[in-house]
Amino acid sequence: MKHLLSTRDLTPGDAIGILDTAEEMAAVNDREVRKLPALRGRTVVNLFFEDSTRTRISFEAAAKRLSADVINFAAKGSSVSKGESLKDTAQTLEAIGADAVVIRHSAAGAPHRLAVTDWIQAAVVNAGDGTHEHPTQALLDAFTLRRHLARVAGTPSAGADLAGAHVVIVGDILHSRVARSNVWLLTTLGARVTLVAPPTLLPIGVEHWPCAVSYDLDAALDQAPDAVMMLRVQAERMNASYFPSTAEYSRLWGLGDERFDRFDTPAFKDTVILHPGPMVRGLEISSTAADSDRSQVLRQVANGVSVRMAVLYLLMSAKESAR
Amino acid sequence: MTTPTNASGASASSSARYLLRGASLLGRERVDLLVEDGRIAQVGSIAGAPGATVVDAEGLVALPGLVDVHTHLREPGREDAETVETGSRAAALGGYTAVHAMANSSPVADTAGVVEQVHSLGRRAGWVDVRPVGAVTVGLAGEQLAEIGAMASSAAQVRMFSDDGMCVHDPVLMRRALEYVKAFDGVVAQHAQEPRLTAGAQMNEGVVSAVLGLPGWPAVAEESIIARDVLLAQHVGSRLHVCHVSTAGSVEIIRWAKSRGISVTAEVTPHHLWLTDELVRSYDPVYKVNPPLRTQEDVEALREALADGTIDVVGTDHAPHPSEHKECEWAQAAMGMTGLETALSVVQHTMVESGLMDWARVAEAMSVVPSKIGRVADQGRPLAEGEAANITLVDPSARWTVDPSRQATKGRNSPFVGRELPGRVVATFFRGHPTVLDGALNAPHPQAAPVVAQ
Ligand SMILES: [Zn+2]
Numbered sequence: 001m002k003h004l005l006s007t008r009d010l011t012p013g014d015a016i017g018i019l020d021t022a023e024e025m026a027a028v029n030d031r032e033v034r035k036l037p038a039l040r041g042r043t044v045v046n047l048f049f050e051d052s053t054r055t056r057i058s059f060e061a062a063a064k065r066l067s068a069d070v071i072n073f074a075a076k077g078s079s080v081s082k083g084e085s086l087k088d089t090a091q092t093l094e095a096i097g098a099d100a101v102v103i104r105h106s107a108a109g110a111p112h113r114l115a116v117t118d119w120i121q122a123a124v125v126n127a128g129d130g131t132h133e134h135p136t137q138a139l140l141d142a143f144t145l146r147r148h149l150a151r152v153a154g155t156p157s158a159g160a161d162l163a164g165a166h167v168v169i170v171g172d173i174l175h176s177r178v179a180r181s182n183v184w185l186l187t188t189l190g191a192r193v194t195l196v197a198p199p200t201l202l203p204i205g206v207e208h209w210p211c212a213v214s215y216d217l218d219a220a221l222d223q224a225p226d227a228v229m230m231l232r233v234q235a236e237r238m239n240a241s242y243f244p245s246t247a248e249y250s251r252l253w254g255l256g257d258e259r260f261d262r263f264d265t266p267a268f269k270d271t272v273i274l275h276p277g278p279m280v281r282g283l284e285i286s287s288t289a290a291d292s293d294r295s296q297v298l299r300q301v302a303n304g305v306s307v308r309m310a311v312l313y314l315l316m317s318a319k320e321s322a323r
Numbered sequence: 324m325t326t327p328t329n330a331s332g333a334s335a336s337s338s339a340r341y342l343l344r345g346a347s348l349l350g351r352e353r354v355d356l357l358v359e360d361g362r363i364a365q366v367g368s369i370a371g372a373p374g375a376t377v378v379d380a381e382g383l384v385a386l387p388g389l390v391d392v393h394t395h396l397r398e399p400g401r402e403d404a405e406t407v408e409t410g411s412r413a414a415a416l417g418g419y420t421a422v423h424a425m426a427n428s429s430p431v432a433d434t435a436g437v438v439e440q441v442h443s444l445g446r447r448a449g450w451v452d453v454r455p456v457g458a459v460t461v462g463l464a465g466e467q468l469a470e471i472g473a474m475a476s477s478a479a480q481v482r483m484f485s486d487d488g489m490c491v492h493d494p495v496l497m498r499r500a501l502e503y504v505k506a507f508d509g510v511v512a513q514h515a516q517e518p519r520l521t522a523g524a525q526m527n528e529g530v531v532s533a534v535l536g537l538p539g540w541p542a543v544a545e546e547s548i549i550a551r552d553v554l555l556a557q558h559v560g561s562r563l564h565v566c567h568v569s570t571a572g573s574v575e576i577i578r579w580a581k582s583r584g585i586s587v588t589a590e591v592t593p594h595h596l597w598l599t600d601e602l603v604r605s606y607d608p609v610y611k612v613n614p615p616l617r618t619q620e621d622v623e624a625l626r627e628a629l630a631d632g633t634i635d636v637v638g639t640d641h642a643p644h645p646s647e648h649k650e651c652e653w654a655q656a657a658m659g660m661t662g663l664e665t666a667l668s669v670v671q672h673t674m675v676e677s678g679l680m681d682w683a684r685v686a687e688a689m690s691v692v693p694s695k696i697g698r699v700a701d702q703g704r705p706l707a708e709g710e711a712a713n714i715t716l717v718d719p720s721a722r723w724t725v726d727p728s729r730q731a732t733k734g735r736n737s738p739f740v741g742r743e744l745p746g747r748v749v750a751t752f753f754r755g756h757p758t759v760l761d762g763a764l765n766a767p768h769p770q771a772a773p774v775v776a777q
Pocket of ligand 1: 487488514566567613614
């Protein structure tokens with residue numbers, strides 16, 4: 001593995017390898033001194049063309065715990081906002097000696113271009129590109145779910161896949177890079193996925209994805225899934241007629257208090273709630289659900305650092321041996 | 324291959340004589356062609372022609388000089404992308420003797436002044452007939468008719484009008500344009516793209532766009548405009564030309580319209596005859612074009628439609644861009660592909676070698692009908708005695724690999740880069756003068772011949 005651009009590229013072996021490495025990293029994160037010398041002297045550039053403090057600090061923490069030098073390059077306010085091209089920026093980072101570039105970009109495929117052109121030799125990690133993919137988010141979701149399933153089953157999570165698990169992903173699938181990355185990764189790991197959304201927020205072509213699709217959240221919940229992942233919905237979508245009102249959206253596709261009451265039934269005993277954040281409370285999820293013990297949101301954030309440590313470690317040590 | 328038999332030889336004079344020996348006429352019978360004073364003087368078995376330069380055309384197919392209905396020459400305004408000079412050199416190398424220069428220059432070709440400028444630049448370059456296309460609306464803004472009459476009666480004698488790049492989406496304006504051009508024997512060439520259905524669109528909407536997360540350009544945005552426009556053309560009794568048809572559904576609508584006797588012609592690009600949206604998985608902007616690359620089903624429907632005449636012509640939509648507009652993120656990249664120097668080879672690969680068309684049909688689709696649509700005098704004519712000597716000689720057995728850096732166009736954005744293509748243009752005769760000889764540029768036409776509409 002030279003780059004991490006998409007979860008579609010990962011074999012089950014690759015994915016389990018990353019998750020197992022993340023378990024080892026998590027053990028480091030539980031120690032008093034949370035630092036490994038693994039990437040000492042190596043440089044990781046966080047190249048963020050889009051604001052995302054959450055993702056950037058997660059990658060920054062991951063790189064620093066591996067002793068890498070970290071350069072944060074925010075496109076806003078830099079030469080990039082004055083019209084410098086992605087190519088020139090990449091070549092600058094190459095000249096600086098970046099070993100890995102973590103890129104966040106509003107344009108789908110921008111990480112792909114960095115990886116396949118000769119602009120830069122560094123390992124490229126996709127930290128979210130447009131409405132394409134967000135592979136480390138999917139990996140941390142899978143990691144969180146795998147730990148939960150192992151805890152319920154009383155088995156170790158290391159080495160395990162997600163066979164037999166059922167995940168319902170609800171919300172704006174059309175514009176969600178998180179949904180795409182999760183569909184590929186969770187199904188690669190053996191889980192069953194059901195997407196739930198209004199038809200306006202599902203892409204044309206979704207019928208070719210390896211998952212079920214439903215417009216009816218209650219029907220999907222009737223199957224008592226192992227996890228329900230609620231995606232952020234931007235209220236502005238209403239203005240483009242994706243749905244008539246936020247109230248109607250919440251009523252039909254939100255995890256409001258009434259729906260969350262179903263989690264009290266025995267079938268939902270071990271069902272967890274995932275959310276990639278930031279949440280829009282009152283729209284796709286109620287505060288009761290978000291703050292309940294079913295919510296894995298804070299665990300997801302913590303696990304994000306471990307997963308990103310694993311990704312940087314695997315990509316950069318592979319690069320080392322290739323040199 | 325070229326043997327001058329006298330001192331004047333290949334000197335750049337249209338009064339020179341050329342004997343094209345052993346060419347296969349439209350891929351059929353083997354003939355000699357004598358070119359003299361800009362005309363075809365004799366066709367058949369010619370024993371000798373004193374003083375003529377002999378061009379060995381053994382094994383070469385002779386076609387009427389190709390006519391492109393859809394070329395972006397970028398001048399005036401974007402001379403960094405292409406000029407009339409570089410674009411028409413590329414055209415000559417591709418076997419063309421006439422091109423229609425689209426109106427989306429800067430300033431827009433929406434006045435007699437601009438179309439006359441493009442026209443005279445073409446004559447000065449001397450490689451092909453440059454037929455300016457006039458804008459339908461002022462500034463391509465889709466709000467107010469441009470001075471179509473002034474452009475039609477200008478020295479450029481404009482007959483084709485198009486807002487290409489933009490769709491004339493207002494149905495009333497489209498109706499008026501269709502009606503108005505009738506006064507000048509004009510045709511409206513529509514870039515069929517419903518703007519609201521394609522806001523921010525980046526690629527064909529379908530299985531691939533769903534995975535790539537790029538905003539989709541649905542087939543219905545093209546088909547709904549074509550359906551509306553053929554009905555408008557029927558209602559007002561006008562000529563409609565549909566640019567770059569890209570979907571199977573559009574083919575069905577055009578087939579229906581033709582069966583009703585509606586006066587519609589349609590064009591397909593070489594790239595839509597071959598490439599599909601699967602290539603977009605690379606996110607390489609060299610595959611970004613408008614309308615976008617579609618699916619294999621669409622490609623097959625377009626090939627069939629061209630073969631059966633539902634689609635009348637191949638138009639290149641040659642759209643050169645400077646490299647910085649392609650070496651970037653997909654969403655930021657410009658739309659468009661070069662095509663003049665690869666079109667005939669791509670048509671040979673997709674249509675001739677697949678058995679769908681013979682060379683006579685290629686001549687129809689790439690010369691005869693395009694010149695009729697654009698009302699180009701002395702082009703797309705039979706290769707017969709007395710006709711203007713616009714002739715392309717192609718070696719169908721040649722194979723070559725596309726290297727954009729070696730092309731005459733300034734654009735390096737060929738989607739066929741690195742592909743091996745069949746067929747090589749060996750010679751292009753433009754009004755009796757070889758603009759291309761031995762597969763290389765020779766010299767422009769020595770006299771700026773008047774370019775007039777029929
Ligand atoms: Zn167009």
